[in-house]
Amino acid sequence: MVSIPMNEINMVVKNTTTILKRLRALLKNTTYVTEQIHAYIVPSGDAHQSEYIAPCDCRREFVSGFSGSAGFTRHFLQGTAELPVGGRVGVDPYLMSSETWKPMDKVLKEAGHMLVPVSQNLVDLAWEDRPSPPQNPLMVLPDSYTGQTWEDKVLKVREKMKSKNCGAFVVTPLDELAWLFNLRGSDIQYNPVFFGYVVVTKETVDLFIDEERLVSSVKDHLHLNGSSGGKVAVTIHPYGDVGKFVAELVDKVEGKIWINPKSSFAVFNAVPKNRRYVQPSPVTAMKAVKNATEIAGMRRAHLKDAVTLCEYFCWLETEVPKGTVTEVSAAEKLENIKRGQADYISLSFDTISSTGAHGAVIHYKPSEETDLPLSTSEIYLCDSGATLDGTTDVTRTMHFGTPTDFEKECFTRVLKGNINLCTAVFPQGVKGHMLDTLARTSLWNVGLDYLHGTGHGVGAFLNVHEGPCGISPRVSLTDVPLEEGMILSDEPGYYEDGKFGVRIENLALVKKADTQHNFKNKGFLTFETITLVPIQNKMIVPSLLTEKEINWINDYHTQCRDEVGAELKRQGKQEALKWMMKETQPIG
Structure with missing residues (x-):
């Protein structure tokens, strides 16, 4: 779970009435529109349909003052939700995906618009x-x-293109x-990405x-402008030329x-319908399956993050009773501790630092x-992550006093769900939604549940939310x-509105399972937990656990002692080491 992105634009308070007046004037200015526009849609996203966006793309916030993460703004020439007959509704085609455009276009046509x-x-003109x-x-x-050169990745993409009789492939995310390209950037907060498109033929x-962004090392890396020495070479074009290029590509x-x-409707619509092969990007699936090098980087990142969190929770245990720590100051302290680790780049999302009733507010x-x-x-409840030589996302729920019996029961049932999922063994071909109930059963048994998905994919030194895999009750095509x-x-989690929230989050690697049998040679899979942060023993009710669950917790804490303990010693963090050893005492 991550906090919903809230973009920091450092805007002074603006008079939205003045802004809207300026925008509405543009709706009928034929310098920018061929005919008068009666309504204008301002989506929340950018031209790449990113989850997080850069300040320059916070258009909806600019025109409305609303800084939430979801929804879009519609501005009407007459200031009313009533469109005239044959009304024209405008939108920047780069800011709306083709899969959103199609149903919206259908609804408007059915209504005569x-x-x-x-x-x-138009917002950019008014801004x-x-x-x-x-x-x-x-x-x-x-x-x-990376464990793989970008040239090899391109060759594999071409193999997938050939298998689908495709002469070109357009990359927009x-x-x-x-x-x-085995490159990283910093164009969007918490996401090590950069603005661009690529077309592979x-x-x-x-x-x-x-092109001015490309320093010499990047140019050498990409073998720019044909200087490849027989390798795959890259040709650079201006960022804004992609739509025209794709349209011209059809004849080439x-x-x-x-x-x-x-993809945005602008890029999608540049290709005639009879020439489109409309399917999820092959890169999405390739990226989701980490190679041995990427997995090793994720393990290193989680070990360093475990050191950070042990140091942080040790500090909280001392400072919270003094009454001087707040949600904000705690989050700032955690970020400062994270900065001290080798290879630290940034947080991977805004830290969710929530106490009491705020813990029940999921994002x-x-x-x-x-x-x-x-x-x-x-x-x-603390949900935090970092970008190091891998990407982390960890949630721990702590109590620095005496929890109630109900709080402990909820915590224990959430923990049971976490264990039940991560120890699952399942045949190849199983999708995430088929495993979701494993994390909820213990809560369901007593009439409890939670309203968010159980798991999301995580990038390797990339975005903390990554497709196409996930674990959720929702069935998706x-x-x-x-x-x-x-x-x-x-x-898994549990949230008691107005009182508290519980969530226990680890990252887990899908790996081959060692099973006694192998039905129809299907092959079986399981998970390996790569997060190594102690789970607070005082919140656990051992009588609610099975012997298998108790053994799992004790084995997990032994692994924390062995691996995190050694790293804490190496970094000279003695107080955090003492805290970790105390928190990983065997139970049962």
């Missing part, structure tokens, strides 16, 4: 002090981080671009990016053009307005079977 692409973003798009330099990842690789390549249905982010002091009478090498979160 039309959805109109507006090539120049006089709009932040500039990021121009940060890119980072080259060596093979010791930013994490796919970063993964494919049978013979060429075309990258759309502002044979076969279909592979395009993701989540809570502390602020000056909501900040509460931590106390010895309430549960504290894009859901894929779990495969060896995927890394997902295991995070």
